[in-house]
Amino acid sequence: MISYVIQNAKYYKDMDDVNSGIQATIDGISCSVPLDPANTHYAEILKQVADGTITIADAD
């Protein structure tokens, strides 16, 4: 699996105030990452969180 440089990970909410995804800068690009383990970006975020490399900020 490809690994990515992930920065500024932060949950974002939908209009119903439910976490909808993670906004993150991935390899320099601002991305909206879905909360689906089959998505390789989300899988990498979970891995880096487990490794202690990054944290995910709460949504505003």
Added chain:
Amino acid sequence: MALSKVNPNFVSQNLGRRNLIINGDMTVAQRATSATGVGAANGYYALDRFGGVLSTTGRLTMSQSTDAPNGFSKSMKLDCTTADASPTAGEYFILQQVIEAQDIKSMARGTSGAKEVTVSFYVKGTAATYVCEMQDESSRELSKTFNVTTAWERVELTFPADTNVAAATTYDNTAGIYLYFWLQAGTNFKGGTIPTTWASQTNTDRTAGISNFFSSTSNELYMTGVQMEVGDTATDFEHRSFGEELQLCKRYYQVVEAHNRFRAAAGSNINTNSVTYFVEMRATPTAVKSGGIVSNIGYEATNSVTAKGLRYELTSTSSGDAYQLGRNITLSAEL
């Protein structure tokens, strides 16, 4: 007249739908027809479905070229732009295509009926020796070297069947087989001997005999006609129509254009639109918004994202005309 049984006169391996590689003829380049500075980060750059896994100070430009062998119109051109002549032990550059597990059922990996697989492709460029490797999700792998000359030549590499139960595959939408083309490797990945049968990963056995694509900024490599098929024979490249190849690529990457406009009575008025993709994607995609014209929009988000579509939600910042027009939503569900 006596009736007699007519035997179909064909070789089953020559039937259609045998190429497991998508965009093997390098015709689809949705991201860009040229990408510079490749080597700085893992990812996908120009030609669809061909990505890079790397750790190197070397850099190259990947582009879609019209230099191609007879029967092809396009190739992938790699042009070294920053040399890395003496890579450190841990450096490497791999060009890859990852094949979905549910698409490799015909290989029957991990069973007594496992099949041989043949990888073929056309290459030319600066004379060199590189490595083609197949790897599965449990890091069982097998490599083979191939030579590049200054003339177009077809490389044909047959990989033996992997009957080991450890190779058994769950046929889902996750990665099944990684097809790697190693173009650079530090000593962590060579020095041993490439095995002749599938085995668990031993890094030093992976790329014995490999050249270094980044040895000089004069180095080039062209590749097209990449095919991976079950069997011990490289059959003619299976040409699919451009439209069909494009649809196959869109399962992993596509760009949709969104246009939304509404008359807001006040700030925080909500506008919601559904976006349906051209093709259902492999998994829920990552979305990147870019471009277009945006006015009087505060909150803008892709919500309820699935493999089929998403809900695009906007709010106004104040009363009046609020819009975003021609906004590109880039969707990626690559492996």
